[in-house]
Amino acid sequence: MTPTQVSDVSLRLPLAARRRHQGYxxxxxxxxxxxxxxxxxxxxxxTLGLAIEGADELQSFLDVADNVLAKVFEAGLxxxxxxxxxxxxxxxxxxxxxxxxxxxxxxxxxxxxxxVVALMFxxxxxx
Amino acid sequence: xNLALYVAQRVSALILAPLVLVHIGxxxxxxxxxxxxxEILGRTQGSIGWALFYSVFVMAAVVHAGIGLRNVLxxxxxxxxxxxDILMFVASxxxxxxxxxxxxxxxx
Numbered sequence: 001m002t003p004t005q006v007s008d009v010s011l012r013l014p015l016a017a018r019r020r021h022q023g024y025x026x027x028x029x030x031x032x033x034x035x036x037x038x039x040x041x042x043x044x045x046x047t048l049g050l051a052i053e054g055a056d057e058l059q060s061f062l063d064v065a066d067n068v069l070a071k072v073f074e075a076g077l078x079x080x081x082x083x084x085x086x087x088x089x090x091x092x093x094x095x096x097x098x099x100x101x102x103x104x105x106x107x108x109x110x111x112x113x114x115x116v117v118a119l120m121f122x123x124x125x126x127x
Numbered sequence: 128x129n130l131a132l133y134v135a136q137r138v139s140a141l142i143l144a145p146l147v148l149v150h151i152g153x154x155x156x157x158x159x160x161x162x163x164x165x166e167i168l169g170r171t172q173g174s175i176g177w178a179l180f181y182s183v184f185v186m187a188a189v190v191h192a193g194i195g196l197r198n199v200l201x202x203x204x205x206x207x208x209x210x211x212d213i214l215m216f217v218a219s220x221x222x223x224x225x226x227x228x229x230x231x232x233x234x235x
Contacts, residue, residue, distance in 0.1 A: 059164035
C-alpha cells in the first residue's frame with residue numbers, strides 16, 4: 001500500500017519503484033549482512049568452545065579450515081562485517097546528524113570500499 | 128520497551144565498533160603470522176585482559192544481534208510480536224551462554 005502522508009515525496013511511488021530506491025537498497029544490504037553475521041556468530045562461539053577440550057581440538061578444526069573455500073568464506077565474512085558497519089554508520093548520520101540520505105549513502109559506501117582495499121593490503125591480497 | 132531496545136541497539140553498536148576493529152586486527156596478525164591453536168591459546172589463556180575484552184565483546188554482540196534479529200522477525204516473519212520477543216530473548220540467553228563458554232575456553 002502506498003503511504004499517503006510522508007515527508008519525502010519519493011515514498012509515494014508504487015511498490016516496485018520504492019524497492020529500487022537507494023535507501024531501500026542500503027536497508028537491504030544492512031539487513032542481509034546482519035542476518036549473515038548473526039547466523040555465523042553461534043557457529044563461531046561453538047568452534048572456539050572446542051578449546052575447552054584442549055588446543056589439539058581447536059587445531060584440528062583450524063587444519064580442516066585451511067583451504068581455499070574456507071578462506072573465501074572468511075573473506076565473505078569480513079565483507080559482510082564492513083557492509084554492516086557502514087550501513088550502521090549511514091543510519092547514525094541519518095538519525096543523529098540528519099544528513100541527506102544520498103550523502104550518507106555515498107559517504108559510507110566509499111568508506112566501506114576504502115576499508116575493503118585497506119583490508120586486502122593488510123592481508124597481502126593483491127588484485 | 129521499544130525505545131529501550133532502540134537505545135541498547137545503538138549503544139551496543141558504538142561499543143562493538145572499536146572492539147571489532149581490534150578483533151579484526153588481531154585476526155589479521157594471527158592469520159598472517161600462521162599462528163597455531165596452541166600458540167594462540169598460549170597467549171590468551173590465563174589473561175584477565177583478554178577475558179575482560181572478549182566478555183564485553185560477547186555481551187555487546189549478543190545484545191546487538193538479538194535486537195536486530197527481533198526486528199527482522201517482526202517485519203519479515205508471520206509470528207506475532209509477543210512470540211518474537213520471547214523467542215529472541217531465549218535465543219539471546221542461549222547465545223550469551225555459548226559466548227561466555229567460548230571466552231572461558233580461550234582465556235581460562
